[in-house]
Every structure is written in C-alpha cells, then in structure tokens.
Amino acid sequence: MSESCDVSRRGLLGAVAAFGAVSLAPGVMLYARSADEPVSAKVRWGMLVDTTQCDKDCDACVEACNTEFGLVSHGRPDSDPQWIRKLTVTDPSTGRSQSFPVMCQHCAHPPCVDVCPTGASFKRADGIVLINRHICVGCRYCEMACPYMARNFVHENLTDQKPYAPRGKGTSEACTMCVHRVDAGGTPACVEACSKSGRVAMLFGDLNDPNSEISKRVRSVNTTQIRSDLRTDPGVRYQGL
Amino acid sequence: MSDQETTQLTYVSMAYAVMFYAAAAILVVGLALRIGRFLRRPAPLRGIGGTSSARTVQAATDMVLFRGTFFSDRLQWIFSACFHFGLVVVLLRHMRYALDPDWVGPLVWKVVVLAQPFGLYGGLALMAGVAGFWARRLLVKEVREASSLGDHALLALLLAIPAVGYLNNWVHTDVVQVKEFFVGLATLKWQPLPTDALLLTHLWLVALLMVLLPFSRVLHLAGVFEKRDDTPLGFSLGRNKRRLAIAGVVAVVLLAPAAIGAAAVAEEGWTVPQPDFSKLARVHKNLDATVMIRNHPNFLMGSRSIVVYQGVRTEINRIEQCVTCHVVKGADKQPVAYDDPKHFCRECHNKAAVSIDCFECHNSKPLPPASKADLETATRFAALMSRFNERSAVR
Structure with a gap:
C-alpha cells in the first residue's frame, strides 16, 4: 500500500470523527456485541451489491481484499488465490452488460458445509461461512460443491501472513466476510473500498435487524440471489441483476 | 518459591537421580554377568550346517526378525513383532530426552523429530504385543500351567509402563525439564525433575524394570550369545537366597525414591488435568x-x-x-x-x-x-x- 493511500485514509478517518456524532443515530449502529460475548443467531450478516452502481472497469473491492489478506499472485492465474472476483455478464439477446463482484455468498444452507468430511467447513451462528483450518485436511470437496466457485486452495508455502488472517498451504480458503473486522464492529474491506471509490455499490449489514439499512433496502427494492434455484439462501444479494 | 518447596524438589530429584544411577549399574552389571555365564557354558548342538556366514545370517534373522519363533509359533511371533518393533520406535521417540540438537546436528535431530508421531503408534503396538503375550499366558492351557506369578507380574509391569507413559502425554509435564534432568545425569550436572505424580510413577516403573531385568528371563537379549536359554523361569523359581537378594536390591534402590516421590506429590498435589x-x-x-x-x-x-x-x-x-x-x-x-x-x-x-x-x-x-x-x-x-x-x- 502506498504512502499516499495511507494519508487519504487518515483524512477520511478525520472526517468521520467530525460528523460521527450526527450519523450515529439509534439503529444505525446495528449490532453492538461486547468483546467477550459469543456470536449469536440473532444476527445474520449479509451484503447487498447494487449492480447498477458497479463500474465494469473498477476493481477496488478486489484490490482491497487482496491487500487486506495479503493475497498475492504466484504467476499461475489458474491457481492464484481469488476470494472476490469481478464478473461481467452480457445478455446476448439485448446486449445489456452488467458487472458485479462475486465472493463467498455466505449461504444459509451452504453446500460446502454439507460435504465437508471433517467438519472444518462451518457456518457461524451469525451466518458467516468459514473454514476451521485447524481441522481442514485439504480434500477440496468444498471447492467442488460450491456453486459460486468461491473457494480456493492454497498451493504455496506462505510466510508473513496477516496476523488477523491466518492462511496456510494445503487448506481451503474463501472470503471470510472480513470476520476479524466484523467482530471488531467494522465492515468488510471490499465494502469499505467500494464506498471510498465513490460508487457505493456494496452495502453490508444485519439482515435480521428490521431497522438496518440493508433490511430496509431488500424490503423496498427487487433483489436477487445468484442461483436461488439451488435454495442455498445466500446472504449476499444483488440488486438490478 | 519458598525454601521448603525447593528442598522438596531437590529431594525427589536427588532420590531419582541416585535410583537411576543404581538401576543403570544393576542393569549393566547384570547383563554382563548373564552374558558371561552364557559364554562360559559349553555350546549345545546347533543343528546348523553350512559356512560361518550362513550361520551369521541365521543368527541375524533370529535376532532381528525372530526367525525361530516365526517358524515355531506364528501367533507368538506376531506378538513379539508388535512388542519389539514397537519398542524400537518408542525408544527412538524417547531419544529426545537423551540427545540434543546442539550436539547431534540437524540431520540426526530430524530423525528424532520424525520419530515423534510414530513413537505414539509404536507404543500402542508395544502394548498390543504385551496384551497378546498375557492373553496367551491366560488362555492357552499349557502356557498357563507353566506360568508363575513372576511372569504375570512382569507382563503387568511391561503394560503399566507405556500406560502411565500415555497418561503423561495427556496430563502434560514439562518435557524440557525432564530432558534436562536426564542430560544432567549423563553430564553429572544434576537438574531438578518436575514433581508430577504420573511422571514420577512412569520413571519409577522404568527403574523397577531396569532392576528386575537382569534377574528375569525377560533378558533373553543375553541369549543371543547362546542359542539355548535354559535359565530358570523368572525369579519365582530361584532359590530363596536369590529372592532375598532381589528383594533387598529392590528395597534399597526403589523404595526410598518411591517414598520421597510420594511425599513430594502429596505436598504439591496432583497436576489437575483440566484447570480453568x-x-x-x-x-x-x-x-x-x-x-x-x-x-x-x-x-x-x-x-x-x-x-x-x-x-x-x-x-x-x-x-x-x-x-x-x-x-x-x-x-x-x-x-x-x-x-x-x-x-x-x-x-x-x-x-x-x-x-x-x-x-x-x-x-x-x-x-x-x-x-x-x-x-x-x-x-x-x-x-x-x-x-x-x-x-x-x-x-
């Protein structure tokens, strides 16, 4: 990350501090879990991607994810880690083209969890689908089961991982919905980067809280889940798709 | 740490140090005497023809692969193989207490590190072998009738040592301190031993085995020097005087450390398996x-x-x-x-x-x-x- 980027981030923080008091109205800060309280099913974290706001040439979310988790290319695009990717789809009959990010959809009924032979793949109480890499044996069954091709396999020996995001050779990995940030009351890196880029095509929040912004949005506008026919009930929804 | 605790710790460590020196001496001297007795005795007819190299090969296969047992008693051979090969891997695992990466270099140390997980399985094989021996003694009529109390006691001891060892693996002790204790014994720079009941029990049982080995027929290793082992069955068949001598040695070498160890454990308490x-x-x-x-x-x-x-x-x-x-x-x-x-x-x-x-x-x-x-x-x-x-x- 370049120095100038750091500076602008601090600038943003300053601005946030200035009008934070105004924006912190009741119900905006959706969920305040104390540090030693376990996650609960009262919350279902979800994301809303507004494809009408997503720019085809922008990959700020992908960049942010790679930076956050230290995902670097090993010169083999087929097996390089890719936790979030930009897709561009075109309707052949109308020629309408759309671009949007796809990552782990954090399904309510995740196929990766169903197939995992060791129980490493699991859904946390608050709906975030994770991999307990302490017991992952690297069979890659989850990668095959996932209809969203969200899971990756680590092929390389890694060093100097991010302290908050352990990764290691021989295990499956995927988007964690930035669980380390969410647990600290934050928002995922991709959502943050999207907002910072000025497009604001991504929204993160608690789907179970009727007063949350994301709940209001999914109530009021037409949103879809990718491959909803599979009834995996993803926590990531798309608007305008 | 108060003075009293330090004294307690030192007492146990000293007692165990003396116990292991004595046990090692008894084992080495006993083994030497046993081998000497075999060597002095006239060799029986061997029934092996051929050159000396052929005899060497046969002796080697007997020693390493238990060839004789394989052809005479297949079940016994399976138990023997389990026990002895398991023991080799277990001893290899225990090398971590005797060797140090600083002396042996990275290559040997890699072997020791590699042996660690296999040692755990080796111990299971060892216990399975002993259990098989014991089952044979209890279930086969001829063997049962030929067995003495001493035989059963020895099998119980051979089963108890790995069993307590595994418990040690479960209730963790300070293995680095254990290593320093044994390295200290070898280099004459005594170090304290952790006062863990399970560890002390394991070590005491090992010392007991070391003391009993020269007097028991478990020491058939010496028989390598003489094919036909006609030593008396265990110590139970020995004369009264010999029994008394064994009892005396056991008492002097083993009972004092056991008492001191028990006192220390009573003082410091058992290691709680699952603390908060x-x-x-x-x-x-x-x-x-x-x-x-x-x-x-x-x-x-x-x-x-x-x-x-x-x-x-x-x-x-x-x-x-x-x-x-x-x-x-x-x-x-x-x-x-x-x-x-x-x-x-x-x-x-x-x-x-x-x-x-x-x-x-x-x-x-x-x-x-x-x-x-x-x-x-x-x-x-x-x-x-x-x-x-x-x-x-x-x-």
Whole structure:
C-alpha cells in the first residue's frame, strides 16, 4: 500500500470523527456485541451489491481484499488465490452488460458445509461461512460443491501472513466476510473500498435487524440471489441483476 | 518459591537421580554377568550346517526378525513383532530426552523429530504385543500351567509402563525439564525433575524394570550369545537366597525414591488435568511459569475454538496476543520469526523435538502497531452507512 493511500485514509478517518456524532443515530449502529460475548443467531450478516452502481472497469473491492489478506499472485492465474472476483455478464439477446463482484455468498444452507468430511467447513451462528483450518485436511470437496466457485486452495508455502488472517498451504480458503473486522464492529474491506471509490455499490449489514439499512433496502427494492434455484439462501444479494 | 518447596524438589530429584544411577549399574552389571555365564557354558548342538556366514545370517534373522519363533509359533511371533518393533520406535521417540540438537546436528535431530508421531503408534503396538503375550499366558492351557506369578507380574509391569507413559502425554509435564534432568545425569550436572505424580510413577516403573531385568528371563537379549536359554523361569523359581537378594536390591534402590516421590506429590498435589483455562490465561502473568508450560497446549486448543466458532477475539484468546507479548527481537532489533532458533516458542519446542504447525498459517511475529488503527472501524462504518443512505435517497 502506498504512502499516499495511507494519508487519504487518515483524512477520511478525520472526517468521520467530525460528523460521527450526527450519523450515529439509534439503529444505525446495528449490532453492538461486547468483546467477550459469543456470536449469536440473532444476527445474520449479509451484503447487498447494487449492480447498477458497479463500474465494469473498477476493481477496488478486489484490490482491497487482496491487500487486506495479503493475497498475492504466484504467476499461475489458474491457481492464484481469488476470494472476490469481478464478473461481467452480457445478455446476448439485448446486449445489456452488467458487472458485479462475486465472493463467498455466505449461504444459509451452504453446500460446502454439507460435504465437508471433517467438519472444518462451518457456518457461524451469525451466518458467516468459514473454514476451521485447524481441522481442514485439504480434500477440496468444498471447492467442488460450491456453486459460486468461491473457494480456493492454497498451493504455496506462505510466510508473513496477516496476523488477523491466518492462511496456510494445503487448506481451503474463501472470503471470510472480513470476520476479524466484523467482530471488531467494522465492515468488510471490499465494502469499505467500494464506498471510498465513490460508487457505493456494496452495502453490508444485519439482515435480521428490521431497522438496518440493508433490511430496509431488500424490503423496498427487487433483489436477487445468484442461483436461488439451488435454495442455498445466500446472504449476499444483488440488486438490478 | 519458598525454601521448603525447593528442598522438596531437590529431594525427589536427588532420590531419582541416585535410583537411576543404581538401576543403570544393576542393569549393566547384570547383563554382563548373564552374558558371561552364557559364554562360559559349553555350546549345545546347533543343528546348523553350512559356512560361518550362513550361520551369521541365521543368527541375524533370529535376532532381528525372530526367525525361530516365526517358524515355531506364528501367533507368538506376531506378538513379539508388535512388542519389539514397537519398542524400537518408542525408544527412538524417547531419544529426545537423551540427545540434543546442539550436539547431534540437524540431520540426526530430524530423525528424532520424525520419530515423534510414530513413537505414539509404536507404543500402542508395544502394548498390543504385551496384551497378546498375557492373553496367551491366560488362555492357552499349557502356557498357563507353566506360568508363575513372576511372569504375570512382569507382563503387568511391561503394560503399566507405556500406560502411565500415555497418561503423561495427556496430563502434560514439562518435557524440557525432564530432558534436562536426564542430560544432567549423563553430564553429572544434576537438574531438578518436575514433581508430577504420573511422571514420577512412569520413571519409577522404568527403574523397577531396569532392576528386575537382569534377574528375569525377560533378558533373553543375553541369549543371543547362546542359542539355548535354559535359565530358570523368572525369579519365582530361584532359590530363596536369590529372592532375598532381589528383594533387598529392590528395597534399597526403589523404595526410598518411591517414598520421597510420594511425599513430594502429596505436598504439591496432583497436576489437575483440566484447570480453568479462562482463569489460567487471565492470571498467567502472575503464575509460576511451570503452570503455563504444562498447560499451554490445552489452553491454545480451547482458545482457538472460542475465536473460530464464537468470534470472541479478546486478548486472552488470540494467538496474535501470545506472540506479541512473547516477542524476541533479533540482532536487527526486529521481531524474529519462528524459523529463528531464538523465537520464544521455538526455543523449547526444538529442544523437546515437539514440532508445531501453528506458524504455517499464523504469523509468528507480532501485530504491527499501525494496523491496529485499521480495526477501529466502528465510526467509519456508521459514516459509510449514512453516505449510502444519502445516495439511495437521491436515487
């Protein structure tokens, strides 16, 4: 990350501090879990991607994810880690083209969890689908089961991982919905980067809280889940798709 | 640590040190006498023809693969193979208490490290072999009638040693301290021994076996020097005088350390198998270091589940916090990684040949202070949210 980027981030923080008091109205800060309280099913974290706001040439979310988790290319695009990717789809009959990010959809009924032979793949109480890499044996069954091709396999020996995001050779990995940030009351890196880029095509929040912004949005506008026919009930929804 | 505790610790360590010196002496002298007796005795007819090299091959296959047993009693051979090959791997695992990476070099040490997991399975094979021997003694009529109490006692001992050893693996002791004790015995620089009941029991049983071996027929190793082993069956068939001598040796060598060890255990208490880990972590800075040395694996296992499944990322649960407090700085004033022999975890784990794979995924270096600010996102989150609202409203 370049120095100038750091500076602008601090600038943003300053601005946030200035009008934070105004924006912190009741119900905006959706969920305040104390540090030693376990996650609960009262919350279902979800994301809303507004494809009408997503720019085809922008990959700020992908960049942010790679930076956050230290995902670097090993010169083999087929097996390089890719936790979030930009897709561009075109309707052949109308020629309408759309671009949007796809990552782990954090399904309510995740196929990766169903197939995992060791129980490493699991859904946390608050709906975030994770991999307990302490017991992952690297069979890659989850990668095959996932209809969203969200899971990756680590092929390389890694060093100097991010302290908050352990990764290691021989295990499956995927988007964690930035669980380390969410647990600290934050928002995922991709959502943050999207907002910072000025497009604001991504929204993160608690789907179970009727007063949350994301709940209001999914109530009021037409949103879809990718491959909803599979009834995996993803926590990531798309608007305008 | 008070004076009294120090004295207690020293008493046990001294008693055990003397016990192991005596047991080793008895074993070596007893083995030498046994071999000498075999060598002096006229050799019986062997029934092996051929050249001396053919005889050597046969003797070698007898010794290493138990050829004779294989062709005479297949079941017995299976038990023998389980026991002896298991014992080899177990002894290889125990080399970590005798060798040090600093003396033997990295290559030999790699073998010792490699033997660690296999040693655990080897122990199971060993126990299965002994159980088989015992079952044979109890179930086969001819063998049962030929068995004496001493035979059963020896089998019980051979079963008890690995059983207590496994319990040691479950209720952790300070293996680095154990190693220092035994290395200290060899180099005549005595070190204290951890006062753990299970450890003391395991070691005492091993010493008992070392003392009994020269008097029992378990020492058929000496029979290598003479094919036909016609020594009396165990000590039960020996004369009264011999029995008395054995009893005297056992009493002098073994009973005193046992009494002192028991007294020390009574004083310090048994190691609690499952301490309250939340409390342990919270107060571990104020505790005796040995408490954490023994219990940190269980503590880490418990914490990792709390972090992964419950999302409770408090300081006491995060491994990042462990490596942050226990940071070791290198020559360049930067924190060292696990590859460096000076790393806090590496120092003991390398010495005890206990390999850990925590740092294949986790970073072994502390969290850089700057990135902590990144996690302070609560207010930022709210601001972004309002910005999103604004845009939605406009549209």
